[in-house]
Each structure stands twice: as structure tokens, then as C-alpha cells.
Amino acid sequence: DAKTTQPTSMDCAEGRAANLPCNHSTISGNEYVYWYRQIHSQGPQYIIHGLKNNETNEMASLIITEDRKSSTLILPHATLRDTAVYYCTLIQGAQKLVFGQGTRLTINP
Amino acid sequence: NAGVTQTPKFQVLKTGQSMTLQCAQDMNHNSMYWYRQDPGMGLRLIYYSASEGTTDKGEVPNVSRLNKREFSLRLESAAPSQTSVYFCASTPDINTEAFFGQGTRLTVV
Numbered sequence: 620d621a622k623t624t625q626p627t628s629m630d631c632a633e634g635r636a637a638n639l640p641c642n643h644s645t646i647s648g649n650e651y652v653y654w655y656r657q658i659h660s661q662g663p664q665y666i667i668h669g670l671k672n673n674e675t676n677e678m679a680s681l682i683i684t685e686d687r688k689s690s691t692l693i694l695p696h697a698t699l700r701d702t703a704v705y706y707c708t709l710i711q712g713a714q715k716l717v718f719g720q721g722t723r724l725t726i727n728p
Numbered sequence: 729n730a731g732v733t734q735t736p737k738f739q740v741l742k743t744g745q746s747m748t749l750q751c752a753q754d755m756n757h758n759s760m761y762w763y764r765q766d767p768g769m770g771l772r773l774i775y776y777s778a779s780e781g782t783t784d785k786g787e788v789p790n791v792s793r794l795n796k797r798e799f800s801l802r803l804e805s806a807a808p809s810q811t812s813v814y815f816c817a818s819t820p821d822i823n824t825e826a827f828f829g830q831g832t833r834l835t836v837v
Contacts, residue, residue: 655826662732662815662828663771706771715784716761716819716826718771 622646623707628723637694639722641707644688650711652683654692655718656703663706663718666692697726730754734816734829741806741836749801749832751816759819760799761826762791764812771815775801806836 624642631637643652653668667674667681669690674681680693694701706721735750753760762775776784780796790802799818803810816829 653825657771660765660813660831660833662817662830663826664828665825668825704770715773715776716817717773718763720770 622709623719625705625707625719625722627720628725630725630727631694631697633699633726633728634696637697637701637724637726639692639694639705639707639724640689641692642689643707643709646687646709647711650709652681652687652690653708653710653716654679654681655706655708656701657706657721658700658703666705668710699726699728702726732816732818732827732829734814734832736832737830738833739835741803741834743807743836744805745836746802746804746806747834749803749814749816749834751799751801751829752797753816753818753827754797755818755820755827756796757818757820757827758796759821760793761817761819762799762801763815763817765815765831766812803834806834808836810834811836 651668651670654666655663657663667679669681683690704721704723706718732753758779760777763771764774765771775791777793783791792800813831813833815831817826819826
């Protein structure tokens with residue numbers, strides 16, 4: 620049980636920012652929000668994670684609401700290679716990494 | 729640094745045959761995982777090993793964590809329902825990113 624809810628699919632135009640939402644209304648205080656993506660049938664790839672503060676790395680930005688009940692992954696300038704299934708999941712301590720159904724993001728030319 | 733390596737990449741089995749899926753990581757990670765992904769579906773965790781010499785209960789009984797580096801999965805008397813892509817992953821510690829292999833694509837006919 621991944622305890623997160625994501626839209627099934629989304630579209631975004633190439634070059635625009637892709638904003639992927641994730642709801643985690645039952646998140647507990649020590650649970651981190653993690654994002655992964657899976658391009659075609661490859662192995663999943665880690666993107667970013669955070670606890671309370673917003674985070675940014677070379678791939679994406681993660682915005683977590685103040686109440687921590689939802690978050691948004693932002694790909695600032697989406698390219699065709701960002702077409703993938705994006706997974707949002709919660710991890711606390713030594714919890715196992717479990718995935719939900721994810722959001723299928725399609726970047727259109 | 730090869731990361732997580734899975735062998736074989738592809739396998740076709742006849743119903744009733746057996747095989748072992750191999751996974752090795754060279755990053756000195758403690759935790760290792762096996763997932764399966766059925767056609768058109770998301771990733772499902774099927775086995776977890778928190779550290780060398782330990783395995784958790786999972787839906788597949790025959791897993792082996794012989795050492796820190798290797799985590800194998802034995803499929804006995806394969807059935808068509810086990811047709812799937814099997815992914816192995818590892819994480820160094822708690823609250824850290826997971827690294828995935830490229831998968832073993834298994835077809836049972």
C-alpha cells in the first residue's frame with residue numbers, strides 16, 4: 620500500500636514545465652516523499668526526495684505543501700525524453716520501497 | 729561501477745521448468761529488493777532483504793541472500809502467470825535512493 624494518489628495520466632508540451640501532483644493525506648511525521656520514474660520498460664530511476672522543505676536538483680524540483688499532505692514534482696523544461704511513468708511514494712525509516720500506479724506523463728512535440 | 733546487474737536479460741521457459749534470476753550490486757548496499765511488473769501494470773514488491781543473510785517473507789519462497797552483494801530468486805516449476813519483468817534493486821541505507829537493474833524479461837509458455 621503506497622498511501623499516495625496520483626492522476627493516471629497527464630500531457631505536457633515540450634519545453635513547458637510539467638507539474639505532477641501527488642496526494643498523501645495520511646503522511647506521518649517522519650515519512651519522506653520520494654519520486655521515481657520509469658522510462659518505457661527500463662528499471663525505475665530515482666528523481667528526488669524531501670521531508671518538509673522544497674528541494675531542487677539537476678533533474679527536477681519538489682514542492683511539498685506546508686501541511687505535507689500533498690506535493691508536486693516539477694520538470695522545468697520538459698523534453699520528449701521525459702515521457703515516462705512517474706511514481707510518488709512515501710518512505711520512513713527502514714520501510715520497504717513500495718510503488719503505486721503512478722502517472723503516465725506524455726510530452727508532446 | 730556497474731551498479732545493479734541482472735542476469736539473464738531475457739528468458740523463455742516452458743511450463744514446469746525452473747530457473748534462477750541473478751542480481752548483483754557492487755555499491756556495498758545493505759538492502760536489496762525483487763519486484764515484478766506484469767504487462768501493462770505497475771511494480772509490485774515480491775521480496776525484500778534488509779541486510780546480508782536476511783530475507784523477509786514474500787510471495788516467492790525461494791530467495792537467497794548469500795552475501796551482501798548477491799540476491800537471487802529461484803522460480804520452481806514456472807507457470808504462465810509468472811510471465812513478467814523482474815527487477816532487482818538496492819539501497820545503501822534508510823531514507824536513501826534506490827538503484828534498479830535493467831530487469832529480466834521472463835516469458836513462460
